[in-house]
Amino acid sequence: MDAQTLTYLIVGLTFALYIGIAIWAKAGTTDDFYVAGHHVPPLANGMATAADWMSAASFISMAGLISFMGRDGAQYLMGWTGGYVLLALLLAPYLRKFGQFTVPDFVGDRYYSDAARTVAVICALFISFTYVAGQMRGVGIVFSRFLEVDITTGVLIGMSIVFFYAVLGGMKGITYTQVAQYCVLIFAFMVPAIFISILMTGNPVPQLGFGSQLADGSGMYLLDKLDGLSVELGFGPYTDGSKSTFDMFCIVAALMVGTAGLPHVIVRFFTVPKVRDARLSAGYALVLIAILYTTAPAVASFARLNLIDTVSNAEYQDTPAWFKNWEAIDLIAWRDKNGDGKIQYVAGAAFEGAPQFTEGRGVSGERLLSNADGGSDNELYIDQDIMVLANPEIAELPDWVVALVVAGGLAAALSTAAGLLLVISTSVAHDLFKKMLLPKITDKQELMFARMAVAIAVLIAGYFGVYPFAFVAQVVAFAFGLAASSFFPVIIMGIFYKRMNKEGAIAGMISGLVFTATYIVYFKTFDTNPDNWWFGVSPEGAGTIGMTINFVVAYFVSRFTSEPPQEVQDMVERIRVPRG
Amino acid sequence: MSDNKGYWKDNVSLVLKLMAVWFIVSYGAGILFVDFLNQFQFFGFPFGFWMAQQGAIYVFVALIFVYVAKMNTLDRKYGVEESDDDIPAEDLERGGE
Numbered sequence: 001m002d003a004q005t006l007t008y009l010i011v012g013l014t015f016a017l018y019i020g021i022a023i024w025a026k027a028g029t030t031d032d033f034y035v036a037g038h039h040v041p042p043l044a045n046g047m048a049t050a051a052d053w054m055s056a057a058s059f060i061s062m063a064g065l066i067s068f069m070g071r072d073g074a075q076y077l078m079g080w081t082g083g084y085v086l087l088a089l090l091l092a093p094y095l096r097k098f099g100q101f102t103v104p105d106f107v108g109d110r111y112y113s114d115a116a117r118t119v120a121v122i123c124a125l126f127i128s129f130t131y132v133a134g135q136m137r138g139v140g141i142v143f144s145r146f147l148e149v150d151i152t153t154g155v156l157i158g159m160s161i162v163f164f165y166a167v168l169g170g171m172k173g174i175t176y177t178q179v180a181q182y183c184v185l186i187f188a189f190m191v192p193a194i195f196i197s198i199l200m201t202g203n204p205v206p207q208l209g210f211g212s213q214l215a216d217g218s219g220m221y222l223l224d225k226l227d228g229l230s231v232e233l234g235f236g237p238y239t240d241g242s243k244s245t246f247d248m249f250c251i252v253a254a255l256m257v258g259t260a261g262l263p264h265v266i267v268r269f270f271t272v273p274k275v276r277d278a279r280l281s282a283g284y285a286l287v288l289i290a291i292l293y294t295t296a297p298a299v300a301s302f303a304r305l306n307l308i309d310t311v312s313n314a315e316y317q318d319t320p321a322w323f324k325n326w327e328a329i330d331l332i333a334w335r336d337k338n339g340d341g342k343i344q345y346v347a348g349a350a351f352e353g354a355p356q357f358t359e360g361r362g363v364s365g366e367r368l369l370s371n372a373d374g375g376s377d378n379e380l381y382i383d384q385d386i387m388v389l390a391n392p393e394i395a396e397l398p399d400w401v402v403a404l405v406v407a408g409g410l411a412a413a414l415s416t417a418a419g420l421l422l423v424i425s426t427s428v429a430h431d432l433f434k435k436m437l438l439p440k441i442t443d444k445q446e447l448m449f450a451r452m453a454v455a456i457a458v459l460i461a462g463y464f465g466v467y468p469f470a471f472v473a474q475v476v477a478f479a480f481g482l483a484a485s486s487f488f489p490v491i492i493m494g495i496f497y498k499r500m501n502k503e504g505a506i507a508g509m510i511s512g513l514v515f516t517a518t519y520i521v522y523f524k525t526f527d528t529n530p531d532n533w534w535f536g537v538s539p540e541g542a543g544t545i546g547m548t549i550n551f552v553v554a555y556f557v558s559r560f561t562s563e564p565p566q567e568v569q570d571m572v573e574r575i576r577v578p579r580g
Numbered sequence: 581m582s583d584n585k586g587y588w589k590d591n592v593s594l595v596l597k598l599m600a601v602w603f604i605v606s607y608g609a610g611i612l613f614v615d616f617l618n619q620f621q622f623f624g625f626p627f628g629f630w631m632a633q634q635g636a637i638y639v640f641v642a643l644i645f646v647y648v649a650k651m652n653t654l655d656r657k658y659g660v661e662e663s664d665d666d667i668p669a670e671d672l673e674r675g676g677e
Contacts, residue, residue, distance in 0.1 A: 066633075071614070074632035078606045081637045085602045088644045089595045093651075207634060211624035221624035239618065239629040248611050256606075274662045279651060283644040290637050297633040496592075576588050579660040 003399040007146050010403040011410060014184050015161055018414070021180055022165030022173040030443050033170030033450055034101040034426050040175055040271040046284025048175045049268045051182035051415040053080075053259075053285070054292060055131070056138025059185060059412035064387030066300035067307075070230070070238040072248065073300060075540075079252045081286060081293050083259025086488075088282035091260055092269040094495045096278035097575045101270060102423075103263045103487060104431040110494040111502040112568055114436055119509050123486040124263045124427045128420040129460065131262075131479040135417040136465025139410060141385060144329055146406045155465040158414060163458045166418045166425075167451050174418045175271060181415040186291060188408020192392040192401050193295045196302045199395060206298035226305050233312065234347035238301065243538075250541030258480030258543055261488035264419040267426070275578035303391045310394055311380065312345045316364040319343070322393035327367055330355060331383035334366050337373065348376025355381055417461065425453035481520055481539070485512035485546025493554060498572045500554065503561040508554025516546030587658040594650055598643050605631065605639040 027033040040048065058080065066073025098106055104124055108117030136155050143154025165173050190206075197209035201222055214220050227237040236242055243251075259265065268285075269278045311319065316334060326332040333355035334343055341364045351371035360368045389409060392401045429450035434441060441449070486509045493500040493508075519542040523533060530538065537545060563569075574580065609617060610632035617628030625634075655661035 071629050071632060074610055074629075074636075077633055078610050078636050081640050082602065082606050085598070085640050085643050089598060089647055208623075211622075211630070213624065223624055223626075223629075239626050241614065245611060249607060252606065252611065276648075276652060276655070276662060279644075279648045283641070283648050286641050286644055290641050294634055294637055573584065576591075577584050577660045578655055578662050 003402060004146075004148070006399050007403040007406050010400070010407045011147070014180075014407045014411060017180055018161065018165055018177045021177045022169045025169045025173045025176045027168070027170035027172045027447075030101075030430070030446050030450065032172045033447055034422075034430060035267070035270045036170075036172040036175045038099075038271060038273055040273075042272055042277040042281040043284055044175065044179055045268060045272050045277070045281040046288055047182040048178035048271075049265065049281065049285035050288035051178035051185065051411070052268055052419040053265055053289060053416070054182075054185065054412050055416035056135050056409065056413035058292065058296075059189065060138050060141070060388050060409050061385050062388075063296040063299040063303065063391075064384040066297055067304045067387050068384050070236070071241045072243045073297065075243075075248060075251045075255065077293055077297060079255025080259055081290060082252070083256040084282055084286040084289070086256060086260040087265065087269075088279055088286070090495070091266065091491055092278040092282050093275045093578070094575045095266060095491070096269050096272060097275050097578060098571075099270070101267075101430055102426050103266050103491070104427060105435070106494065107487075107490060107505070108431070108435065110568065110571070111490075111500075111505045112565060113502040113506070116490075116502055116506050116509075117431060117435065119506060119513075120487070120490075121427045121431045123482065123509065123513060124423055124431075127263060127479045127482050127486075128423045128427075129457075129464070130482070131264075132417050132420040132424075132457070132461040133464030134479075135413045135420070136461050138385075138413040139417075140465050141331075142389065142406055142409045142413070145325070145331075145386075145389065146402075152466050155462050158410070158417070158465075159458050159462040162414055162417050162421060163455065166421050166454045166458070170450065171267075171271060171422055174415075174422055177418065178415045181411040182288065184411040185408040185415070186288070188404045188411070189292050189299075189388075190295060191404055192395070192397055193299050193302075195397050195401065196306075196391065196395045197298065200302055200305070206295045206302075210298040210301045222305065223301065226301055229305070229308050229312075233308070233345065238304065244536050247533075247536050247538050247541055250537045250544040254484045254541050254543030254547075255480050257488045257547055258482075258484040261483035261486065261491070262479070263427075263483070263487065264416075264423045266487075266491075267423060268419075299388065299391065303387045303394065306391070306394045307382075307387075308345065311343050313342050315342055316366055317341065320393070320396075322390055326383075326386055326390060330357060331386050333357070333369055333381040335369055335373075335379055336362060336364060336366065337377065337379050339363070343380055344377055345380045346376065346378045348378045349374030350376070350378045350381045421454050421457050421461065424457040425450045428453040478520055478539075481516045481543030481546065482513060484543030485516040485550055489547055489550040489554060493551070495572065495575065498569050499558060499563055501558050501561055501564045504554040504556075504558030507557040508550040511553045512546040512550030515549050516542045519545070583658055584660070587654065587660055590654055590658075591651070594647070594654070598647055601639065602643055606636045610636045 031037045062076050104117050104120035107120035139158035140151035140154040143149055144151045165177050193206040197206040198204050201209040201212040202215040203209040203212045214222055230238045272278050272281050351374045356370045358368050358370045433449050434446050490505045520539040523539045614628035618626040620627040622630050
């Protein structure tokens with residue numbers, strides 16, 4: 001059986017499984033649709049949270065990013081796991097005790113205000129749409145490379161699958177599908193990692209492998225060799241950072257706090273039966289996430305070393321098939337600047353901007369480009385998003401492993417997309433219609449609204465998947481900044497600071513959000529020169545400043561306005577204790 | 581309510597202690613002192629690099645489980661734990677799905 005057929009087979013099987021689960025777990029009530037009836041056992045919720053959480057960015061992009069960033073890649077590793085500590089200790093148990101359906105529910109009730117609820121709904125929609133666009137893009141990339149359809153068709157296929165199980169099953173369908181998707185994606189991530197670790201270091205545990213000696217008999221530590229090669233080619237040592245300490249600090253904080261403020265993650269803790277299950281399932285979720293997150297940096301260094309070994313000074317004509325396959329879909333590009341037919345891969349940009357291919361082939365058969373040369377001798381452009389997907393091919397693993405990785409990438413993207421679409425539909429049907437515009441609708445009608453909202457959201461998400469605005473991981477970083485600067489502070493203060501009132505919360509959310517969105521958009525589009533960043537904080541770290549502004553503004557505004565009514569203060573007392 | 585006040589105080593103090601560890605392993609070892617720690621070799625890793633890409637995550641996991649265990653003890657000490665009969669019987673049956 002050839003690789004293509006095998007890939008279709010494995011992907012087809014996993015899709016059939018998801019659809020089967022969706023039919024089995026059809027939602028009958030809004031309770032089922034929004035929070036799976038509060039009946040999800042902690043371990044299942046941990047698995048669902050992990051799948052919900054680990055997106056196309058974690059599965060497809062992260063190891064690739066780390067691979068090119070070296071030690072600075074730790075920003076994603078610490079940022080996207082440390083947030084779970086905040087979630088478990090500061091948010092999950094109290095929100096579960098509060099016991100409603102959504103984050104805007106909490107904001108609206110705690111701050112006794114439909115204005116606050118509206119701001120929260122807008123934040124939730126904004127965050128979820130930004131984030132879901134990245135997932136659809138991931139689906140498109142995977143489909144176009146491995147199933148040889150164009151990106152648009154790939155996005156359409158992904159959309160119809162998500163459409164089917166999200167509309168039918170709601171949270172209940174999504175939860176149990178995510179449990180299955182977790183198993184698929186973690187298996188798919190670990191198998192090639194273990195294979196490659198054994199090949200390169202003889203150690204079957206990738207986490208230990210990248211700190212081991214190479215299996216080639218040289219007795220050299222893998223990281224030492226990687227550092228040496230990186231320096232030789234003009235990149236800094238792999239285990240050193242290049243970002244400023246303060247910027248790194250801000251980025252990690254924004255990602256951590258953003259994680260804890262993401263509505264699709266928070267809402268998962270509404271689905272367990274008890275407060276103590278909410279705490280425990282946060283623990284399970286982090287263990288299951290940590291399996292991937294501690295493997296990713298190992299994969300990153302294996303991939304980096306393999307890549308350099310394979311392409312550096314290789315004749316273009318002798319490069320393996322994967323090289324040309326990725327070039328064919330625009331994600332690898334090579335310009336033979338010195339005309340020697342070999343790939344010179346050194347530090348610096350090969351040419352300006354993303355590759356613009358022209359018709360026609362060069363002397364060695366490479367695709368020609370119209371871009372202006374970059375200011376270096378580097379001849380190679382590699383899209384960071386391809387590293388995980390290309391890794392099994394680079395390491396020459398069997399076809400079924402490649403097929404498995406494809407299924408895993410799709411599982412990661414689809415599970416996250418489904419969770420986000422649910423937040424979008426709940427925000428519209430529950431927070432907007434039921435709670436504000438049409439309070440008289442019945443449960444059945446609300447359910448219908450929710451299903452329609454999912455359907456419309458899928459279409460919009462698909463549009464952004466076909467016409468994306470940045471790398472998968474960058475799009476996601478934007479969502480984090482927004483979550484960090486809006487939800488996290490108001491929820492924290494809602495629980496830990498009884499005196500916080502609606503005026504403070506609304507002023508805080510709006511100022512945090514406006515600052516962060518402006519900063520990111522301005523420095524990503526109008527002024528892309530890093531020298532102009534305030535205090536050297538990159539747009540990815542803007543959420544940290546936005547969050548601080550939110551806290552400060554909220555505090556002062558609340559000091560000068562009246563304290564919240566007694567029943568709200570009683571409610572805060574109530575959510576602080578598990579019983580009653 | 582006085583009982584609940586004591587519970588809340590203990591809860592906040594536990595959370596603060598755990599957050600201090602959280603801060604030290606990630607922002608401390610992984611960012612602020614990473615270059616200093618890199619001069620120490622830890623198996624095949626520079627230690628700062630290992631903390632940033634591996635160690636911090638293991639500590640995060642441990643922190644949550646310590647929190648779960650301590651909070652369960654605290655819940656019982658103040659008698660605020662949820663008993664199983666807080667949940668209707670039919671919910672318990674469905675809970676195993």
